[in-house]
Amino acid sequence: xxxxxxxxxxxxxxxxxxxxxxxxxxxxxxxxxxxxxxxxxxxxxxxxxxxxxxxxxxxxxxxxxxxxxxxxxxxxxxxxxxxxxxxxxxxxxxxxxxxxxxxxxxxxxxxxxxxxxxxxxxxxxxxxxxxxxxxxxxxxxxxxxxxxxxxxxxxxxxxxxxxxxxxxxxxxx
Amino acid sequence: xxxxxxxxxxxxxxxxxxxxxxxxxxxxxxxxxxxxxxxxxxxxxxxxxxxxxxxxxxxxxxxxxxxxxxxxxxxxxxxxxxxxxxxxxxxxxxxxxxxxxxxxxxxxxxxxxxxxxxxxxxxxxxxxxxxxxxxxxxxxxxxxxxxxxxxxxxxxxxxxxxxxxxxxxxxxxxxxxxxxxxxxxxxxxxxxxxxxxxxxxxxxxxxxxxxxxxxxxxxxxxxxxxxxxxxxxxxxxxxxxxxxxxxxxxxxxxxxxxxxxxxxxxxxxxxxxxxxxxxxxxxxxxxxxxxxxxxxxxxxxxxxxxxxxxxxxxxxxxxxxxxxxxxxxxxxxxxxxxxxxxxxxxxxxxxxxxxxxxxxxxxxxxxxxxxxxxxxxxxxxxxxxxxxxxxxxxxxxxxxxxxxxxxxxxxxxxxxxxxxxxxxxxxxxxxxxxxxxxxxxxxxxxxxxxxxxxxxxxxxxxxxxxxxxxxxxxxxxxxxxxxxxxxxxxxxxxxxxxxxxxxx
Numbered sequence: 001x002x003x004x005x006x007x008x009x010x011x012x013x014x015x016x017x018x019x020x021x022x023x024x025x026x027x028x029x030x031x032x033x034x035x036x037x038x039x040x041x042x043x044x045x046x047x048x049x050x051x052x053x054x055x056x057x058x059x060x061x062x063x064x065x066x067x068x069x070x071x072x073x074x075x076x077x078x079x080x081x082x083x084x085x086x087x088x089x090x091x092x093x094x095x096x097x098x099x100x101x102x103x104x105x106x107x108x109x110x111x112x113x114x115x116x117x118x119x120x121x122x123x124x125x126x127x128x129x130x131x132x133x134x135x136x137x138x139x140x141x142x143x144x145x146x147x148x149x150x151x152x153x154x155x156x157x158x159x160x161x162x163x164x165x166x167x168x169x170x171x172x173x
Numbered sequence: 174x175x176x177x178x179x180x181x182x183x184x185x186x187x188x189x190x191x192x193x194x195x196x197x198x199x200x201x202x203x204x205x206x207x208x209x210x211x212x213x214x215x216x217x218x219x220x221x222x223x224x225x226x227x228x229x230x231x232x233x234x235x236x237x238x239x240x241x242x243x244x245x246x247x248x249x250x251x252x253x254x255x256x257x258x259x260x261x262x263x264x265x266x267x268x269x270x271x272x273x274x275x276x277x278x279x280x281x282x283x284x285x286x287x288x289x290x291x292x293x294x295x296x297x298x299x300x301x302x303x304x305x306x307x308x309x310x311x312x313x314x315x316x317x318x319x320x321x322x323x324x325x326x327x328x329x330x331x332x333x334x335x336x337x338x339x340x341x342x343x344x345x346x347x348x349x350x351x352x353x354x355x356x357x358x359x360x361x362x363x364x365x366x367x368x369x370x371x372x373x374x375x376x377x378x379x380x381x382x383x384x385x386x387x388x389x390x391x392x393x394x395x396x397x398x399x400x401x402x403x404x405x406x407x408x409x410x411x412x413x414x415x416x417x418x419x420x421x422x423x424x425x426x427x428x429x430x431x432x433x434x435x436x437x438x439x440x441x442x443x444x445x446x447x448x449x450x451x452x453x454x455x456x457x458x459x460x461x462x463x464x465x466x467x468x469x470x471x472x473x474x475x476x477x478x479x480x481x482x483x484x485x486x487x488x489x490x491x492x493x494x495x496x497x498x499x500x501x502x503x504x505x506x507x508x509x510x511x512x513x514x515x516x517x518x519x520x521x522x523x524x525x526x527x528x529x530x531x532x533x534x535x536x537x538x539x540x541x542x543x544x545x546x547x548x549x550x551x552x553x554x555x556x557x558x559x560x561x562x563x564x565x566x567x568x569x570x571x572x573x574x575x576x577x578x579x580x581x582x583x584x585x586x587x588x589x590x591x592x593x594x595x596x597x598x599x600x601x602x603x604x605x606x607x608x609x610x611x612x613x614x615x616x617x618x619x620x621x622x623x624x625x626x627x628x629x630x631x632x633x634x635x636x637x638x639x640x641x642x643x644x645x646x647x648x649x650x651x652x653x654x655x656x657x658x659x660x661x662x663x664x665x666x667x668x669x670x671x672x673x674x675x676x677x
Contacts (some may be wrong), residue, residue: 106397139183143192143250144317147302149320150199154298158328161291162343 006046013039026072031067038059051130181334185347186251192308194264195301198271201227202297209290212272216540217289219380221279224293228272228300235265247309252382255310262525263307263448266532271300272649274537276653278431281545285333296437299325303441304587307448312361312381315449319357319413322360322445323350328440337548342429349412349422357409363402383457385534394462403458407467410453414446415497416504417477427497432546435493436539444528447507451521453556455514462579464515472607476506486621490556492542495621496535502614503531506595509607513598520598526668528589530579533661537576541569542563542652544646561632566644568651572658574630580663581622582615587664 016035023029037060057130086095137145189196208223209216245256254260278292302321309315327350329344361381367373368380368389375392379385393399411419427435454467476581482502489495507524514520545562546553563570579588592615599608646654 073347087549094198098533103397135179140181140186140251141253141313142183142187143253144313145323146316147317150202151299151324154182154295155320155326157291157294158324161288161328162331162334 009039009042030068034061034065051133188249191249197231198297198301200210204295205290205294220293221563224275253311253314256309257516260308264304266444267300267303267441267605270532271296274433274437277380277543279438281431281433292335295325296595303445306445310383329434332431338429338550342426344414345422346426347396353409353412356405360402360405363398367396367398387457390460394460403463410446410449414443414504415501416474416508417481420501421496424494424525426449427491428491432543434576440532440535450511454511468515471508475505475508475607476610483614483617509599513602523594523598525593526594530587532578534579534588537572537657537661541573543645544569556628559629561627568646570629572654574626575658575661577622577626581619585665588670589662633657
């Protein structure tokens with residue numbers, strides 16, 4: 001059952017990811033992106049990382065892709081644009097695919113991937129459950145959280161700075 | 174476990190007092206916003222003053238604390254940070270850098286209808302993040318501080334939002350910065366994944382901690398995933414320091430950014446990348462199975478950066494692009510120093526010394542550029558605008574001459590000592606090809622640096638007086654430039670103070 005679920009979700013994720021690239025309509029592509037994100041969230045659930053799965057849905061499917069949709073609909077580029085693949089883009093895709101293939105091949109038959117069932121991490125990884133996650137966030141990782149606070153502050157200030165049409169500042173020297 | 178006890182233990186490992194300089198810089202940044210709210214009329218004069226005075230006080234206190242209490246060593250924050258002499262010297266580096274950028278920003282923003290306070294706020298936050306970055310010992314810390322720096326730079330590069338060229342530069346930096354962050358993150362994930370594989374002997378759940386990662390790599394340094402992760406992490410950083418072949422964004426972004434930001438990007442952002450390179454290449458990936466990959470690869474990148482940067486700078490007419498392209502060759506020198514540091518321990522200090530010498534000399538040049546440039550986009554940025562600069566303003570001409578001479582590596586100036594140290598390190602490490610290419614590129618760089626100097630001192634134009642008016646620099650603004658130029662000359666003769674700071 002678990003195996004079937006994994007293959008189903010993996011196929012769903014990959015298929016919809018392909019459709020994101022292949023579909024000619026930007027709105028459709030964004031919709032497929034939501035399916036991709038949901039598929040990845042499902043894979044997280046299978047791995048026991050429930051919190052990550054919830055975050056994946058909330059942040060990516062809920063906020064980021066919706067933002068994409070807003071932008072696409074506001075811009076309204078008028079119909080389907082036909083972009084022909086150039087020699088460079090074909091070459092780059094092929095190179096990326098070969099690299100991916102190389103990566104997959106190099107692990108097939110490797111000693112560490114033979115027996116997947118027996119592998120059990122002894123320590124609970126961060127993000128496995130919400131309580132442990134919060135505990136770590138506000139004790140061990142308190143410093144990065146503080147830095148992230150500053151990061152968000154300057155990001156916010158930057159957005160206001162760049163988007164706001166400011167009045168001519170009075171020049172006093 | 175008892176919750177209270179758990180948090181007590183965690184709190185005990187968070188030694189906040191060790192990072193008081195970063196906390197002070199952060200608080201200083203916040204206080205600028207408060208000042209803007211409380212005294213909106215005075216803010217344009219007050220805020221730069223508060224920022225500069227605050228940073229000076231923190232810098233002096235930091236140096237005094239070394240004299241008084243010595244430098245602390247070891248892990249803190251449960252392994253998130255690692256205090257060392259290297260981290261302390263980079264702290265000083267970024268404090269001085271931030272201080273001078275505040276001055277440059279004050280000069281660049283003056284007389285422009287553009288918000289001021291935010292500039293100083295972001296520069297201070299980025300400075301604090303840079304200081305933490307140099308002491309990081311954990312990928313979470315590295316990533317979050319690096320992102321704070323990068324996001325700060327996205328904003329700063331496009332700071333002149335009413336100029337299309339600045340916005341274009343910001344967009345280019347955003348896209349390529351995003352790409353490099355992606356590479357870095359992917360590499361970190363691969364390393365973490367490899368280190369956490371329970372099927373491998375010595376697997377660790379703490380794969381993000383650099384020491385734990387190194388302990389794992391000692392046994393599995395040739396593991397495919399680990400090697401791929403290591404390469405991706407290095408490539409991600411190579412984008413930040415702009416070494417070949419990841420230098421593609423440099424000329425456009427350097428040209429479009431406000432001059433103060435160009436200086437910040439060229440000096441502090443580059444130094445941050447090299448601090449990371451040193452932490453990773455010489456402390457984490459320095460296991461035999463990995464150095465057999467990193468040393469040839471990074472050597473090759475250094476050779477190409479040296480040649481590419483110098484050859485493209487030869488024909489460059491725009492001064493900002495010229496500084497950017499010649500910066501690529503300086504990055505090549507620094508990378509060569511990092512490669513040497515894999516085998517020769519003291520080469521780390523050669524890199525740090527080179528960073529300091531590069532900071533003082535480039536700040537002298539950027540400082541002059543901030544005074545020569547005009548208020549309109551692209552005005553006063555070409556080499557031809559420097560015609561007869563020495564006649565128009567003897568002070569600026571002298572500072573420019575000192576800065577360029579030091580960048581070129583002319584003997585009595587500090588740039589020469591920096592280059593000499595890297596060469597000695599390369600010789601001791603047995604990297605003769607790098608040594609040869611380095612010497613060759615110094616010869617090439619003299620050509621374009623002296624071309625700039627010739628324009629500034631002897632001026633080719635027929636009616637110099639008519640076309641290029643004299644530039645008046647008020648006395649208070651001369652002081653920082655004079656100090657920078659003075660340090661550049663002084664350290665060329667006597668290296669004891671800096672060497673004492675660095676522990677050479």
